[in-house]
Structures are given as C-alpha cells and as structure tokens.
Amino acid sequence: xxxxxxxxxxxxxxxxISETARRILVDQGPEAxxxxxxxxxxxxxAPALYRYFDSHGELxxxxxxxxxxxxxxxxxxxxxxxPDGDLSGKFLAASRCFRRWSLxxxxxxxxxxxxxxPGFGHKEQADFAEECARRFGRTFLALFLELxxxxxxxxxxxxxxxxxxxxxxxxxxxxxxxxxxxxxxIQQFLQCWVRLQGGVSLEVFGHLDFxxxxxxxxxxxxxxxxxxxxxxxxxxxx
Amino acid sequence: xxxxxxxxxxxxxxxxISETARRILVDQGPEAxxxxxxxxxxxxxAPALYRYFDSHGELxxxxxxxxxxxxxxxxxxxxxxxPDGDLSGKFLAASRCFRRWSLxxxxxxxxxxxxxxPGFGHKEQADFAEECARRFGRTFLALFLELxxxxxxxxxxxxxxxxxxxxxxxxxxxxxxxxxxxxxxIQQFLQCWVRLQGGVSLEVFGHLDFxxxxxxxxxxxxxxxxxxxxxxxxxxxx
DNA sequence: TGTTAACTGCTAACGCTGTTAACCTTGCAT
DNA sequence: ATGCAAGGTTAACAGCGTTAGCAGTTAACA
Numbered sequence: 001x002x003x004x005x006x007x008x009x010x011x012x013x014x015x016x017i018s019e020t021a022r023r024i025l026v027d028q029g030p031e032a033x034x035x036x037x038x039x040x041x042x043x044x045x046a047p048a049l050y051r052y053f054d055s056h057g058e059l060x061x062x063x064x065x066x067x068x069x070x071x072x073x074x075x076x077x078x079x080x081x082x083p084d085g086d087l088s089g090k091f092l093a094a095s096r097c098f099r100r101w102s103l104x105x106x107x108x109x110x111x112x113x114x115x116x117x118p119g120f121g122h123k124e125q126a127d128f129a130e131e132c133a134r135r136f137g138r139t140f141l142a143l144f145l146e147l148x149x150x151x152x153x154x155x156x157x158x159x160x161x162x163x164x165x166x167x168x169x170x171x172x173x174x175x176x177x178x179x180x181x182x183x184x185x186i187q188q189f190l191q192c193w194v195r196l197q198g199g200v201s202l203e204v205f206g207h208l209d210f211x212x213x214x215x216x217x218x219x220x221x222x223x224x225x226x227x228x229x230x231x232x233x234x235x236x237x238x
Numbered sequence: 239x240x241x242x243x244x245x246x247x248x249x250x251x252x253x254x255i256s257e258t259a260r261r262i263l264v265d266q267g268p269e270a271x272x273x274x275x276x277x278x279x280x281x282x283x284a285p286a287l288y289r290y291f292d293s294h295g296e297l298x299x300x301x302x303x304x305x306x307x308x309x310x311x312x313x314x315x316x317x318x319x320x321p322d323g324d325l326s327g328k329f330l331a332a333s334r335c336f337r338r339w340s341l342x343x344x345x346x347x348x349x350x351x352x353x354x355x356p357g358f359g360h361k362e363q364a365d366f367a368e369e370c371a372r373r374f375g376r377t378f379l380a381l382f383l384e385l386x387x388x389x390x391x392x393x394x395x396x397x398x399x400x401x402x403x404x405x406x407x408x409x410x411x412x413x414x415x416x417x418x419x420x421x422x423x424i425q426q427f428l429q430c431w432v433r434l435q436g437g438v439s440l441e442v443f444g445h446l447d448f449x450x451x452x453x454x455x456x457x458x459x460x461x462x463x464x465x466x467x468x469x470x471x472x473x474x475x476x
Numbered sequence: 477t478g479t480t481a482a483c484t485g486c487t488a489a490c491g492c493t494g495t496t497a498a499c500c501t502t503g504c505a506t
Numbered sequence: 507a508t509g510c511a512a513g514g515t516t517a518a519c520a521g522c523g524t525t526a527g528c529a530g531t532t533a534a535c536a
Contacts, residue, residue: 006503006512013513030353034493044514047495051513056494106353115268115348115443137448165455172449190449190456197445198436205353207435210375211410211428217403218428244483244532251484272522285524286485294523483532493522500515506508 010052016042017052021063029107033060060111061129067108068132071101075139087147088232092223094143095196096237099219102200109204113197140196144189145179153230155184192226252290254280259301267345271298298349299367305346306370309339313377325385326470330461332381333434334475337457340438347442351435378434382427383417391468393422430464 020041025033035046035056053059078097082089102109112133147153158166161183169183177186199222202208208215220237227234258279263271273284273294291297316335320327340347350371385391396404399421407421415424437460440446446453458475465472 036493048514110353113445115352162455164452168450168452176449191459194437194440194456195433198440199432201439202432202436207351211414212406214402214406217400218432221429242533274522283486289484
C-alpha cells in the first residue's frame, strides 16, 4: 500500500500540528507552545497529540528541525542571489542573512540557539532536528571551504597549532567532515563562526542594549575584520 | 525604630529564600526553581512567599541580582591577585575568570545571559538586578579604561567612525558613562566585549560541541587577537 | 495598658501544564 | 465479514503560579 486515505490524513495533521506550533511560537513565545494550546487551536484535545509525538519535548524538537530547515533555505536563497564568481559577496550575503533572520525571528532563535532546555540537551536531539542543524552548519562550512579552494587565504601550518586543539581539529576533520584540508582551515572556520554567531546571539538576546540601539555597525565592523583574515573584498550592505 | 525583632526575622527569611532558590538552581536547573519547591525546602507553603516577593518572576529577578553580585566579586578577587603594574595580566585574568565562572555555573549563566524570559525583558528588570548587572559591566569597563589611560592603544578618530554608530557611541558615552574619551575607545570596548561574551555564550550553551570537546584553545586564540588590538602582552593561563 | 493595625503564616481553590488510562469509533487488511 | 490498529474522546493525577480568606503574632499608639 502506497498512500492510503489514513496516511494522507495523518500527514496533513502532522503538518497542521507543526504550523500551529510555529504560529503560537511566533505570536506568544516559546513558553506558550504547550500541547493543550496547540490542540485547542486545532479543535482537538491534548492527549490526541500523543498519537503523533511521544512527548511535548519531541514535538518541540521536531519544531526545531522545521525552523532549521526554513533558515537554511533562506540562506541558500540569499546566497544564490549573488553571482557565482563573487565569493566575497556570497559570504557577506550569508552572514547578513543569518543576522537578519535571527533578529526577525528572535523566538525561533532562542529555541534553536538559546540555552539548552531540560531533556533537550542539544546532544540527544531527535535525529530529525539534529540532521537539520547539521545541514544548516554545512551551509556556512561549504562557503568557507569553497573560499579556501579558490582563494587560499593564509592559515597557520599544522605544527604551529596548539597541540590540544590540533588533535580535536583532526578528529573533527576526519570523523565529521572527511575532507582533506590543513587543520588551520578548520581552526579559522571555527574562529569565524564563533565571532559571527557569538555576535548575533548577543544582539538577539539584547545584551548590547546597555549601549546601543542598533548594533548593525558593530556587526559590519566584525564582518570587515573577518573578511580581512580571509582576503575578502568588503562591500557595504544593500 | 531601627531594628525590630520582626525586621530581623524578615531579613533572615529573605536570605533563606535566596539561598534555597540558589541551591535548587544549581542542583536541578532553572526550571526547577518554583515557588512550591522553594517553600517545600524551607518547610513553608508557596503562598507565604508572596509576603516577600510579588511574584515568581520577581523572586527570579532578585536571584539574578544575587548571582551578578557573586560573579562580580569573584572577578574583583581574581583581578586583585595580579600585581597592580600588570594591566595585561589583569585583563587576561578577568577574561579567564569570566569564562571559568560561566562554564562552572552554566545554569546561573543561562539565567543571567540567556534568552530573556517572558516578563523578564532585561529592560524592565527589577532595580536591584539591574544595578547588579551594571556593576558587573563596570568591572570590565574600568579595566578597559585604565588600560586606555595608561597605555593608549590605537583607536580610530571620531571622524572615521560610521556616522550611525558615532551618534550611538556619543550618547552612551555622555549619558551612561559621563567620561571624556575618544569614541573609538568605546567602539573598541564594545567590539572586545562582543568577542569575549559572544564566545563564552556559545561555549556555555554547547554550540561548539559539534566540533570541539574543549574549546579553551579557541578562547585563548581570541584572547591573543583581542590583546594584539590593545597592545597587551599575552601570557598563557596558569 | 488595652486596642488596633500590620505582618506572616496557613488552607482551599482556580486554572493552567504534561501525561496516562480507559474507552469508543472509524479505516484498512486479511 | 471479522478483527486489529489508528486516531480520537473523557477522566484523572500530579505539578505549577496565583488569589482569597482566615488565624495568630508582633509592633505601634491612645
């Protein structure tokens, strides 16, 4: 049997649950995404949702996966708007897209990148959400590696890397990435990623409000500095 | 009346509430800090806590203030262990202390620097918590300004700063800091702070786990880069 | 000193949460 | 046609924040 009537209904209900959860998240924040609220909005009762998800947490993890996917798609869309030759432009576009999306979806951001909730350890995340997160990560990594292959920005030789770090980088490269690269490239990637996501996190959570109403110029300064390390041509936004 | 018997009892109860809340936070995480749990641990009932705090949220905000104070004290303690002449050492010590405390108090960190909770907007925070947070911020700012006055690291002249940023920096300098400084110093401070806290946040929340078991070397690399911008002498930890 | 008001606790209750158990109807497959 | 599984229901349990109402204790004041 390929596509029974029940299968179709089930898939539709699944979709409706996701959409409803998503809408509540956007409208009322993460703590309002309760089973009862979702069910209420759908004209159902809460226990019925257990036919679709094992627990509240798993429903949230599924939601996380959806959001990661949406973010990743938006990133790819923005990257594609830059002509293929312009790698600097693509890198800038991706970074700015990530920041823009994050600031425009603070509650989703909190769910994806905030403090890990209880029983939500970012480690034992559901396969689905985990895979979505990985694809998100690969988006930036792919850009970075393309940059390395085509432009060869300067990186420290393996021998000059802190021994403790070197071993970790080697493991990550060989086990997770399975590519042939100097370890310095991975180190550089991680440093850039920390600056990018670290800065965005602070902004999203309002931890620069004590001094700035609009931290965009600070973000752009960061982009300039990162770009210098990678030999990129900087061009202002818009 | 200066110090009635009731006043003493009330103060003691206040203290006990704080300590109990704190212990539950450390042992079981932020979501376990419920009014009922606190009351249970104290041999009281939940409604009695309303004699001391208007709501659950306000109790949490008070807890935040306590934690900020504790963190600030630990920072000052560590800074003092470095001889007064060694400003580079003090700066490194403070930064490493912040990172160490954050990694050793992840749940407290989440409360202080995580996503703002509902009705917990980081803006309309209770006066108490707000003041504690300010004193924490001033700890780093003071080090930074001392560094500037004694060592004069290079900063961009006011005219070269992005106009939009310049105006914000001027407001922050004149209204919040009320000091006489080139705006470039403030800009540099904010950039350093973003790198420091941004990196620590990612580490605490486990967002580097996808690649690294121990991100300390990456943190030290950041310290080296920041130090270069400020003309500091780098010395490895321990 | 006696009275009054404020303070500090209690219990009971409301409505919310996630979750489980028991039950009923409906769709699908043998 | 029979039987089983899927997908829904209601009822219930334990926990939560919060409010109302009641009692006892302490402090202040006439």
